[in-house]
Structures are given as C-alpha cells and as structure tokens.
Amino acid sequence: MEKNSKKSAVSRRAFLGTTAAAAAGLTIVPSHVVGGLGHKAPSDKLNIVGVGVGGMGFANLKNLESENIVGLCDVDWGYTAGNGVFDRYPNAKKYKDWRRMFDEMGDDFDAVVVATADHTHAIIASHAITMGKHVYVQKPLTHSVYESRLLTKLADKYKVATSMGNQGSSGEGVNLTTEWIANGEIGEVTKVEAFTDRPIWPQGLNTPENGDWVPETLDWDLFTGPAEMKPFNHIYHPWNWRGWWDYGTGALGDMACHILHPVFVGLQLGYPTKAQASSTLLLEECAPNAQSVKLTYPKRRAKGPWKVDLPEVDVHWYDGGIKWDLPEGWPAGKNPNDSGGGVIFHGTKDKLICGCYGVNPWLLSGREPNAPKFRRRVETSHEMDWVRACKESAGDRVPTASDFSEAGPFNEMVVMGVLAVRLQALNKALEWDGENMEFTNLKDDETIRTVIKDGFEIHDGHPTFKKTWTDPVSAKEFAAELVKHTYRKPWSLPNMP
Numbered sequence: 001m002e003k004n005s006k007k008s009a010v011s012r013r014a015f016l017g018t019t020a021a022a023a024a025g026l027t028i029v030p031s032h033v034v035g036g037l038g039h040k041a042p043s044d045k046l047n048i049v050g051v052g053v054g055g056m057g058f059a060n061l062k063n064l065e066s067e068n069i070v071g072l073c074d075v076d077w078g079y080t081a082g083n084g085v086f087d088r089y090p091n092a093k094k095y096k097d098w099r100r101m102f103d104e105m106g107d108d109f110d111a112v113v114v115a116t117a118d119h120t121h122a123i124i125a126s127h128a129i130t131m132g133k134h135v136y137v138q139k140p141l142t143h144s145v146y147e148s149r150l151l152t153k154l155a156d157k158y159k160v161a162t163s164m165g166n167q168g169s170s171g172e173g174v175n176l177t178t179e180w181i182a183n184g185e186i187g188e189v190t191k192v193e194a195f196t197d198r199p200i201w202p203q204g205l206n207t208p209e210n211g212d213w214v215p216e217t218l219d220w221d222l223f224t225g226p227a228e229m230k231p232f233n234h235i236y237h238p239w240n241w242r243g244w245w246d247y248g249t250g251a252l253g254d255m256a257c258h259i260l261h262p263v264f265v266g267l268q269l270g271y272p273t274k275a276q277a278s279s280t281l282l283l284e285e286c287a288p289n290a291q292s293v294k295l296t297y298p299k300r301r302a303k304g305p306w307k308v309d310l311p312e313v314d315v316h317w318y319d320g321g322i323k324w325d326l327p328e329g330w331p332a333g334k335n336p337n338d339s340g341g342g343v344i345f346h347g348t349k350d351k352l353i354c355g356c357y358g359v360n361p362w363l364l365s366g367r368e369p370n371a372p373k374f375r376r377r378v379e380t381s382h383e384m385d386w387v388r389a390c391k392e393s394a395g396d397r398v399p400t401a402s403d404f405s406e407a408g409p410f411n412e413m414v415v416m417g418v419l420a421v422r423l424q425a426l427n428k429a430l431e432w433d434g435e436n437m438e439f440t441n442l443k444d445d446e447t448i449r450t451v452i453k454d455g456f457e458i459h460d461g462h463p464t465f466k467k468t469w470t471d472p473v474s475a476k477e478f479a480a481e482l483v484k485h486t487y488r489k490p491w492s493l494p495n496m497p
Contacts, residue, residue: 040110040391046134047109049073051098051124054080054238056138057115060165061085063383064113071105073098075116078217079238096219098124106131111390114138115165117247120225122147123487126494129154129162134390136383138165139257140249141404141411145437146484146496148415152408153497159394163386164407166257168357169265170378170385174401176371177262177345177354177361183371184308186347186363189267193316193324194259196341196356198251203243203320204280204289206453208233226491243287249418250287251319255356256414259341260315261402262358264410266345268310269297271434272413277420280320284450284470290320293417296429305374317417327351329364376401419482423448426475439479447472 040046048064049071050057058080061069073095074080086094095101111134114124122142125135129151141164142148155162168174181189211231214220220232227246242248263269274296279288293316300310318324323336324344336342338355345352351364363369378385378401389400399405416432423430423439425448431441455466487493 042388042391044391046111046387046390048111048113049092049101049105049109050113050115051101052114052116052120052138053085054083055115056165057113058083058085058088060113060115060136060138060383061089063381064387066384067387070109071095071101073101075220075222076215076218076238078215081217097222099127102127102131110134111136111161111387117223117241118249118253119143119227119247119485122151123226123491123493125151126154129158129160130494132158132160134161134386136163136165136386139411140253140414141257141407142415143249143253144483144485145412145415145419147493148408148411149437150493150496152404154494155404155408157497161386161389161392161397161400162404162407163382163389163400164257164402164404164411165382166261166357166402166407167382168258168359169261169401169407170382171357171359172377173354173358173361174262174265175373175375175377176369177352177358178266178375179371179373180352180361180363180369181266181345181347182304182306182308182374183369185350185367185369185371186345186352187349188309188311189313189345189347190311191314191316191346192263192267192343193318193346194256194263194341194343195318195323195336196251196255196259197321197337198255198319198340199243199287199289201240201242202235203250203287204283205235205243205286206283207285208235224488226485226487228488245285245287245422248287249415250291250421252291252293252317252417252421253414255319255341256317256417257411259343259356260317260413261410262354262361263315263343263345264413265406267297267313268300268303268306269313269315269413270300270409272296272315272416272432273298273434274429274431275416275420276429277417277424279421279424281454282421282424282450283454284452288320288421290322291317291417291421292322293317293420295413295416295420305372315413327364419479422450422482423475423479425450437483439476442476442479444474444476446475448475448478449473 046067047070051073053072053074069089072092112128113136115138125137128135212233214232272295277293279291295315297313299312302310340356343354354361386400430439433440449470449472452468
C-alpha cells in the first residue's frame, strides 16, 4: 500500500475543519511499521500516544511504560497536570486537540490509547484506525450502537490490533465462568441477572439553568466535540460527565462492560431481539438514579467446545442499589456484591455466581467444577497483551481478550440497555433488528416526550412536582437518533465499510 493512497490518507481538513487547515492541503499518512502494513519484533518498542490522560488513560499508560510514550493529549491541562502525567512523561509532546496531534505526529506513533468521555471514543478511535494505528479504547467502547458497529468493521478492514479497556476480560474469572457454562456444569441457561452498586457520581439531576466560567485550562469546545454545544457547568466536568446523556452512558455504560462480559461470552450472545426497561424519574439530559433493563436473546447454535444447548435467554440488569433476589439456598450473610457488582446465571441444573469483572465464580450447590480449560490465559496485563498483539503481523495475530470483533458486538448489548431506558415511555417491549440496527415495532404515529425538569417544591409541608416536559417527538426519529447520533459540525466519522 502506498503511503499517500486515497484509502489510507486522511485529510487535515477533515480533522481540523478550519479555513487555515483547508488551505494547507496536508494529509496524514500511516506509519510504515504498524500492524496493518507490517509488524514489529517483540523486542522493538511501540510508539504510543494517549488521548484523554487525566484519569484512566494515565492508569493505562503506566501499564505501558515498557514502550515509548511519545504523545499526550487532553482537553483540560489543569486537571491533567494535577495528576502528574506531564511530569511522568516529560519528553512526550503535549496537545489539547487530538486531530492536531494526529496531523503533526502521524508518522511518529504506532498506537493510541483512548480514554476520553464516552461520546468521543468512536470519533478518535475510528480516525486512528483509518490511519493504520492500533487502538486501545476505554469502556464503554462507544456511545451508540452505530458507533460500535463502525469500529468493529473498521478494525476488520484495516487489520489493526484492538482492545476495549474492560480488563476483566483478561482475567481468570471470565475464563472459568465461560468454561463451566460450556461444559454444562449448570445446564441450560434461560435467565441471567446482574447488578452494580453504581452510580457513585451524581445522577437524576435537572439540567443546570446557568453556565459557569470555563476554566482557563479547559477547552470546552474540544470536550464537547461532536455533541450539542451547551454552556459549561462544573456539574459536567471533571468526571461527573458519566451521568449526562450527551457525554456518558450512566451506570449501565460504565459498569456493564465489566459485569456482563462473562454473560456475553459464556452464552455466545449476539444481537438481542427485544429490549425493555424502567427507571426512577427519567430526565431529558441526565441518567436516572436507578434502572432495570431486560434484554431477550434468541436461541443460538453453540460453536466450539460447548456441550450444552443455548436456548432463548433473558438478561436482566439492575443498578442504583437494586439487586436480584437471593435464591433459595443462598449462604446466609454472603454479600452478592463482589468488587462492585454481581451476576447470577440461572441454569437448569445449578446456579453460577460471579462478581464484577467475572471474579470469584462459584456454584450455589457448593460443587467444585472440573471443566476443560480451552480459553487462552493472559499472562501479562490487559494493556500489555494488547501490545503483544500490536507487534504481531495481521495474518498471524492472536486477538486480545477484548478485540473489537467481540467488544464491538458486546458494546452494542450495553448501549442497547441505554436505548431501552430512554425509550421506556413507549411502555412496550421494543423489538430489535440487530443486522439493520433498527426497532421494528415503532409506529409512524407514535410519539415520545421526556421530563426536562421535575419542578419539585414543598407547599404547606406537602411535596409537589410541576414537571416541565419536552414537546412530543416522533418515536421513530428519536430512536434513530439514539442509534446513530447526528454529529455537530465539523465533526464526522469515517464511512461504514
């Protein structure tokens, strides 16, 4: 492949969207040593850049220090500098705009760690992939179903090494849970229940009526990125963006990528056929305090060493303090919350329980399974296993434990739960066509509206609510926007392969 081929070149104009950049007419070209075009020897070091290095991104980079950290990008240099990341990597070039970093350093790095707010994961990762760069993206992989499908297909097209940052996928708990289910240790599974103790950030909040002064260290326009521009408020940043629909995906998006991974893998799930949800008061812009979601998956044909049938299964999710009921025979005093959540697989022969990240699996009967071990064991860290994959040639590469070929469809499961929550006012099970990414039982005349603010007041000692609602909108159009977001100009995604 030529360095300046139309397929691989990404115009600076497309990235920067400015008149000056358009006049420059420059192109970003892929490095000639990345996995899509060759490979590195295991002894060679990768050149890695980080986008979003104020929180988990810094934690990821610390686990990658056997390689070269050559670039750091974050929209808030004040918050980022406070954690010491700039001091730890003094030789790395520093940026606020990832597009400019990609433009100026396109030939100088091999791989990208993306740990920004959820709503910008896809746009950063997708453009990196089209440059031939390997990508590690924090969970949730993306903000929408369409974005997940896009990253899945782009990764396959460009043959880069990928991983989502759900580190439990590299752990022994997920391996054992999957192997026990595959060996038929608990029989057929028709129901799964999972919960998390999140949120631990503010949710269920009315939208701020006034903006705050933007900190001098923060570029709010870059933080907003493809989302609708709103006045800055300290209630959004730092970190608390998780509870706001424009930027995050609430407790479900944050934790389901950790908790439901053994469910997705162990039961060989694909696209759900139905989704429904309920919650505490659902507001237009902020995720509710607590949610309950049910996703229904059709009967599947077992692949690989599975010795058990895979019938239709309902997967239930709870957060905000709601847990599944303890089954008969539960050990008295045993807390089902293990490391931030828990899962219970209801089998026809037994029940399998594990914690968040799939940790510490056990059977309710007390029996100790002795199932064949067929899953690859990751001997290094989750991040370093990705490095290993980056250095292997595409034709011989062993995928990571959360390669986008799996993480993409799995993340669709996660954000499908968010869709169900936001469409709950339709008061029906939503029928889903996974291949075409659309609901099939929404009628042309159906409308939906959401509470803008709750209007809570106390009058003469009595609590009252004077809710302000959005105008009714087409349910079909609202759902389509949730599936595939309309990006604010000039931000845009690459085309779907």
